[in-house]
Amino acid sequence: MARKKATPEGCADPEGCQSDPPPGVTGFSETTSHFVGHRERLRDRFRLGGADAMPDYELLELVLFRAVPRADVKPLAKALVDRFGSFAEVITASPGRLREVKGVGDAIITEFKVIGAAVERVTRERLRARPVLSSWSAVIAHCRASMAYAEQEQFRILFLDKRNQLILDEVQQRGTVDHTPVYPREVVKRALEVAASALILVHNHPSGDPTPSNADIQMTKTIIDVAKPLGIEVHDHIIVGKDGHASLKGLRLI
Incomplete structure (x- = not known):
């Protein structure tokens, strides 16, 4: 004879008042359905x-x-x-x-x-829908959704075609909590591989403060110097953090 399944006290439906958590969930104990x-x-x-x-x-x-x-x-x-x-x-x-x-x-x-x-996929698809430079709010939304709360620095590149449509959104480097190694010639090499005419550089500051450092500014200028003779334009370098974002072009640093 099958033994009747025990029912938690005060519960008429054993299935509806099951106290065991599902696989992958720990630390829960509940015997009522309030x-x-x-x-x-x-x-x-x-x-x-x-x-x-x-x-x-x-x-x-x-x-x-x-x-x-x-x-x-x-x-x-x-x-x-x-x-x-x-x-x-x-x-x-x-x-x-x-x-x-x-x-x-x-x-x-x-x-x-x-x-x-x-969230990241939605913001990226909004970028693909129209020329990037005419939808700057969508660029910022995508960058913040992708990187603002990351615990380590990431260096991301938005590769654009001649019409400033997004070709590719790619994280090129990942680093530590306060540093990401960036190699300007590798950036330009990748742009040539995907036939990009322009770039938007993006990286995050895990500290939350998006203020550009001297190293950020110098690295951006070096990439511009390497890219320009090859007909590749660097539209901007955006730095994001949980406290906001900064544009080097907007700050007239490039």
Whole structure:
């Protein structure tokens, strides 16, 4: 005779009140379904008011719902925002740092990385839709989505054709928390390989402050000097950080 599955106290439906978390999620224990009403209320608020009507931790809860179907995730959402500072910084944090927060496993990390990848892809496709120089706000949005909250420096190049349409968006180098080695001749060599007529250089400052350094300025001028005789124009060098962005051309540094 089959043994009847034990039902948590106060729960009429064993499936609806299951306390075991899904694979990849750790640190959760929930024996009642009181959080179900909260989830529906939160979803309704999002439908009516959108993300602007919600603080960062509540928006994060909506993402966590997918990875943690049977637990109250509000404490975890608040803990993540407290730890990293904002919704964007949680989504872009490295898997290693995310795992340091109790309750975060592979399922949650995967959801966060899907969100980050989707944002980057959307902003990149907006760049492809029209000439880059006529959609500067889209350029900045893409650069910030891709790099502003990265924990290490990255050097990215936007390769453009004669009509200033995006040919390729490529991270050429990755470095440390405060330095990325950039080789001007390698930059120009890659531009020739993809038949680019112009470049926009981009890198991030993990410190958050996008102010250009003397090394940033000198490196940009060197790339311009190497590229110009080959008919390749450097439109700008943009530096992004969580505190904003800086344009070397806008600052009249190049």
